[in-house]
Amino acid sequence: MFSFRRSSPRLSDRSGRMPGPAPAALATVAALLAVAPAAGHAAVTFYTTQFAFQSVSTTTVEATFEALPGGVNTASPIAQGLINFSSTLNARPFYILKPGNPGDACCTFPHVTSAYLTGNGNEDWDMTFFGGPNTAVGFDYISNNTGITVTVFDGANAQIGATTISTQNVAGYLGIVSTVPIGRVHVFSLELAPPDAQHSAIDNVAIGIEGDLPALPTSWGFLKTTYR
Numbered sequence: 001m002f003s004f005r006r007s008s009p010r011l012s013d014r015s016g017r018m019p020g021p022a023p024a025a026l027a028t029v030a031a032l033l034a035v036a037p038a039a040g041h042a043a044v045t046f047y048t049t050q051f052a053f054q055s056v057s058t059t060t061v062e063a064t065f066e067a068l069p070g071g072v073n074t075a076s077p078i079a080q081g082l083i084n085f086s087s088t089l090n091a092r093p094f095y096i097l098k099p100g101n102p103g104d105a106c107c108t109f110p111h112v113t114s115a116y117l118t119g120n121g122n123e124d125w126d127m128t129f130f131g132g133p134n135t136a137v138g139f140d141y142i143s144n145n146t147g148i149t150v151t152v153f154d155g156a157n158a159q160i161g162a163t164t165i166s167t168q169n170v171a172g173y174l175g176i177v178s179t180v181p182i183g184r185v186h187v188f189s190l191e192l193a194p195p196d197a198q199h200s201a202i203d204n205v206a207i208g209i210e211g212d213l214p215a216l217p218t219s220w221g222f223l224k225t226t227y228r
Contacts, residue, residue: 047173054138057210060206062080065203082131095119107197108198127205133182134209137205144199146191153184155183177210
C-alpha cells in the first residue's frame with residue numbers, strides 16, 4: 001500500500017531556480033519508456049486450453065468439416081462458414097479424416113472422434129476469413145510426429161505472431177487472440193515418408209473477437225417489447 005505525507009511546497013532553491021526531478025527519477029522514467037510498446041503495435045497471445053481462450057474472447061464455431069466426404073483427397077479451396085481454407089501444395093491438397101477411415105486408421109494418433117481437416121502430403125494451408133474484423137481464432141488439433149507451426153498475419157499480410165506445437169501425437173487446443181484484426185492464419189506440419197508418415201489435423205475452428213460482445217441497449221420499453 002502506498003501512503004502519502006503532506007509537506008510544505010518548496011517553490012525554489014536559494015538561487016531562485018525551480019527544483020528539477022532527481023536523477024534517479026529521470027532514470028526510472030527513461031527505463032519505463034524504453035520498454036513501453038509502440039502505439040499501434042500488434043500483440044498476439046496464444047492459449048493452450050479452450051477454457052482460457054473462451055474466457056478472453058467471444059467466438060462462433062464456423063468449420064466442423066462434418067458435411068464433407070471423408071477418405072478422399074479434396075481440391076482447394078474449402079469454404080466452411082465464414083472461413084476459407086486454401087493451399088497451393090498440389091491439385092488436391094486436403095483430406096477429411098473421419099473415425100475409422102483409412103487416413104485415420106493408419107496415420108493419425110490419437111485417432112479422431114469426429115471429422116478433421118488434414119493434408120494430402122504436408123499440412124500446408126491458409127485460413128482466411130469472410131466478414132469480420134476477427135481478432136480471435138481457435139481450434140482443436142491433433143499433432144503428428146513432427147509437430148505443428150502456426151503463423152498469424154494481419155490484414156496487410158504482415159506477420160504478427162507464430163507458435164510451434166512441439167508435443168507429438170496429442171489432441172489439444174490452440175487459441176489465438178490479437179490486438180489487431182487477423183487477416184490470415186497459416187498452418188504447417190511436415191509429413192515424413194512412409195512408414196513414418198502421420199497426419200496433423202484440425203477441427204471445430206472458431207472465429208470472433210477479443211473480449212465480450214458489446215452490450216445490447218436495454219430500456220423498460222425495450223424489455224416490454226421483447227418479452228411481452
